Amino acid sequence: MWADFSLHHAWLIPLLPALAFAIISFFLLRSPWLAARLAIAAMGSAFLIALGVGWAVVSKGITVEAPFVMKTVWFSMPGLVASMGVLIDPISAMMLFVVSLISFLVLIYSTGYMTDDPGYARFFAFMSLFAASMLAMVIATNFLQMFVFWELVGLCSYLLIGWYFQKISAREAGKKAFMTTRIGDFGLLLGILFLQIAFGTLDFGELAVKVPAYVQQNGAALLTCVALLLFAGPIAKSGQFPLHVWLPDAMEGPTPVSALIHAATMVVAGVYLVARAFAIFSVLPGAMTVIAWLGCFTALFAAAIALTQREIKRILAFSTISQLGYMMLALGVGSLTASMFHLMTHAFFKALLFLGAGSILHALHDKADIFEMGGLRKSMPATCAMMGIAVLAIAGIPPFAGFFSKDEILVAAAHVSTPLYIGASFTAFLTAFYMARLFLVAFFGEENPHNHAHESGMSMLAPMGVLAVLSVIAGIVPFTMGFGDWVRFGPAHHAGIDWGIASASTLIALAGFGLAWAIYGGGARRSDAIAKQAGVLYSLSLNKFYIDEIYQWFNRNIVTGLARVLYWVDLNVVDGIVDGAAQKSGAVGAILRRFQTGQTQHYVALMLMATVMLTLILAITAGAVAGGGKI
Amino acid sequence: MIGLSHYLLVGAALFGLGLFGLLTKRNLIAVLMSIELMLNSVNINLVAFSRYSATDAAAGQVFSLFIIAVAAAEVAVGLALAYAIYRGRDTVSVDEMNWLKW
Numbered sequence: 001m002w003a004d005f006s007l008h009h010a011w012l013i014p015l016l017p018a019l020a021f022a023i024i025s026f027f028l029l030r031s032p033w034l035a036a037r038l039a040i041a042a043m044g045s046a047f048l049i050a051l052g053v054g055w056a057v058v059s060k061g062i063t064v065e066a067p068f069v070m071k072t073v074w075f076s077m078p079g080l081v082a083s084m085g086v087l088i089d090p091i092s093a094m095m096l097f098v099v100s101l102i103s104f105l106v107l108i109y110s111t112g113y114m115t116d117d118p119g120y121a122r123f124f125a126f127m128s129l130f131a132a133s134m135l136a137m138v139i140a141t142n143f144l145q146m147f148v149f150w151e152l153v154g155l156c157s158y159l160l161i162g163w164y165f166q167k168i169s170a171r172e173a174g175k176k177a178f179m180t181t182r183i184g185d186f187g188l189l190l191g192i193l194f195l196q197i198a199f200g201t202l203d204f205g206e207l208a209v210k211v212p213a214y215v216q217q218n219g220a221a222l223l224t225c226v227a228l229l230l231f232a233g234p235i236a237k238s239g240q241f242p243l244h245v246w247l248p249d250a251m252e253g254p255t256p257v258s259a260l261i262h263a264a265t266m267v268v269a270g271v272y273l274v275a276r277a278f279a280i281f282s283v284l285p286g287a288m289t290v291i292a293w294l295g296c297f298t299a300l301f302a303a304a305i306a307l308t309q310r311e312i313k314r315i316l317a318f319s320t321i322s323q324l325g326y327m328m329l330a331l332g333v334g335s336l337t338a339s340m341f342h343l344m345t346h347a348f349f350k351a352l353l354f355l356g357a358g359s360i361l362h363a364l365h366d367k368a369d370i371f372e373m374g375g376l377r378k379s380m381p382a383t384c385a386m387m388g389i390a391v392l393a394i395a396g397i398p399p400f401a402g403f404f405s406k407d408e409i410l411v412a413a414a415h416v417s418t419p420l421y422i423g424a425s426f427t428a429f430l431t432a433f434y435m436a437r438l439f440l441v442a443f444f445g446e447e448n449p450h451n452h453a454h455e456s457g458m459s460m461l462a463p464m465g466v467l468a469v470l471s472v473i474a475g476i477v478p479f480t481m482g483f484g485d486w487v488r489f490g491p492a493h494h495a496g497i498d499w500g501i502a503s504a505s506t507l508i509a510l511a512g513f514g515l516a517w518a519i520y521g522g523g524a525r526r527s528d529a530i531a532k533q534a535g536v537l538y539s540l541s542l543n544k545f546y547i548d549e550i551y552q553w554f555n556r557n558i559v560t561g562l563a564r565v566l567y568w569v570d571l572n573v574v575d576g577i578v579d580g581a582a583q584k585s586g587a588v589g590a591i592l593r594r595f596q597t598g599q600t601q602h603y604v605a606l607m608l609m610a611t612v613m614l615t616l617i618l619a620i621t622a623g624a625v626a627g628g629g630k631i
Numbered sequence: 632m633i634g635l636s637h638y639l640l641v642g643a644a645l646f647g648l649g650l651f652g653l654l655t656k657r658n659l660i661a662v663l664m665s666i667e668l669m670l671n672s673v674n675i676n677l678v679a680f681s682r683y684s685a686t687d688a689a690a691g692q693v694f695s696l697f698i699i700a701v702a703a704a705e706v707a708v709g710l711a712l713a714y715a716i717y718r719g720r721d722t723v724s725v726d727e728m729n730w731l732k733w
Contacts, residue, residue, distance in 0.1 A: 597729060597732065598730060599726070599728075601654055601662075601725060604654060
């Protein structure tokens with residue numbers, strides 16, 4: 001009953017938060033209490049419907065091959081029919097569940113975290129719109145609909161990252177996020193246009209049939225280029241190298257926003273797009289190789305940066321980039337199941353990590369450097385315990401959630417290529433190390449006497465508790481219940497645990513923990529000496545491999561130089577042509593107006609002369625014709 | 632024997648006199664009178680052609696009647712304008728009437 005209703009009213013899932021956004025921004029901006037309740041109620045209802053959809057998928061046997069599709073024509077013109085609709089299959093149902101649940105929890109958390117913010121009601125409006133865009137993107141039936149909401153997600157991220165707009169850095173971060181993702185969106189749009197021109201449709205179902213047929217007939221070269229164009233969108237949105245630069249800066253927004261962006265609503269959009277269009281990517285081995293290697297490189301690269309960062313949210317941001325690299329790697333090696341599984345578990349423990357970080361920042365009044373924290377386990381025991389769970393989960397210690405999903409990725413990578421497997425494993429080691437570093441430095445050791453930390457209130461701890469439970473069970477429960485039977489591409493994926501890889505990855509994670517303990521354990525600070533020894537490597541990592549600086553240099557020298565040249569061309573060539581045309585007509589007019597004396601008798605004389613001349617001409621030519629050459 | 636060409640010569644002479652007056656006279660009234668001369672030379676031509684051409688139709692004579700009517704109207708309007716200009720500007724010299732230009 002509920003499942004049936006939910007399935008046929010799945011469009012309500014994005015619509016309810018969108019309505020909450022509209023109502024709050026039009027009527028409730030002055031009543032924050034009501035606005036927060038409304039946003040939470042709308043999101044809660046959306047979550048209940050998403051639960052119903054999930055149950056319907058299981059009970060009605062909706063599979064990836066036979067999805068439930070409802071669509072209606074949005075607009076049409078000759079040669080183009082754009083439709084809007086709802087596409088429910090196990091993948092989108094899983095995403096609906098994760099996104100609505102995390103958004104719901106983050107909204108509850110925000111009631112505590114955002115207290116005293118002057119834009120309280122507006123914050124809930126934006127958060128609702130953010131979640132609504134993401135949910136609508138998840139259920140899109142075609143590329144166009146997906147692109148529309150994809151852009152809306154980008155807009156909301158801009159609004160929320162730049163939330164503290166009185167701070168210059170926040171404003172800049174918002175712009176950076178928006179413009180960096182726009183670069184990728186441009187490629188994505190080009191890819192979509194090509195698909196529309198080549199295949200006459202953007203529907204995922206139809207493309208899944210037409211693209212493999214096309215590849216079989218005409219080869220993969222052209223479509224590989226198209227797929228790489230499409231992939232430019234996810235590169236930017238999901239923070240893959242080299243367009244990852246906006247993601248660390250995105251922490252300028254309030255912490256709940258970071259949690260939402262990093263866990264549920266923004267960065268996974270790119271991963272989801274690749275998964276949704278997997279029928280296109282999977283038949284193009286060239287594109288798959290690029291995705292796999294780029295994912296692996298991003299994972300390693302971001303983890304190497306995270307090693308030396310000092311601000312708590314920045315560490316978490318780079319760990320997000322790294323984990324997104326994992327998901328892309330999984331997609332690239334052809335395992336949609338592993339990627340989606342990791343997306344789900346990562347969403348839970350990363351949301352928990354960010355909410356925990358928010359709890360600390362709230363208690364310490366936005367003191368972000370982990371080396372200024374220290375000893376927080378005494379003053380914030382609950383936050384400490386839950387952060388500990390999240391750290392174990394992200395490091396991949398059994399039986400926490402991250403272990404199972406990471407294991408599947410490692411297995412899938414090992415099947416395809418050993419270098420990828422080694423890269424992923426080394427990333428796992430680095431991940432364990434920097435997460436343990438964060439945990440040890442912030443929660444153990446000497447208490448900083450300047451901090452007067454206190455435990456956060458229930459509105460913040462309760463959502464964290466739910467996420468902590470999920471971070472423990474979200475791996476083992478789906479794993480034993482056959483996640484791979486539902487969320488898959490191609491044949492059902494029965495991954496037993498590969499004990500060799502599983503024990504190796506566990507040992508690697510423990511080694512990471514051990515190294516972190518050796519350097520940071522027991523309040524000891526041996527890190528400075530090591531940093532000195534590492535020299536160049538340390539400063540490379542600390543400065544994020546100077547990618548931002550390279551972009552800035554490029555911007556300052558190349559882009560500005562080009563702009564100067566174009567400005568000159570505009571000023572002298574384009575304007576020169578326009579001004580020249582005006583000047584010449586003026587000059588001609590100055591000459592011609594001398595004939596316009598205003599003296600009627602001059603005009604008459606001119607008329608007379610013209611008549612005489614005409615008559616003469618006519619007479620001569622007529623005479624020549626009539627006289628037959630006599631004249 | 633007086634033939635068509637004599638009439639045409641008179642017409643041409645009259646037209647030439649009118650044109651000369653039109654181009655050289657400085658007085659607005661004289662200019663108007665010159666125009667009248669030219670119109671009347673046309674009338675002479677029309678009537679002469681009508682008389683000496685073979686057909687019985689009196690088209691040329693009817694045309695000249697029309698021209699006389701139009702000329703009368705033109706004189707009425709022209710004199711009225713001349714008077715209005717004289718009242719406004721205190722002059723009838725066409726040399727000074729050059730304000731209809733840029």
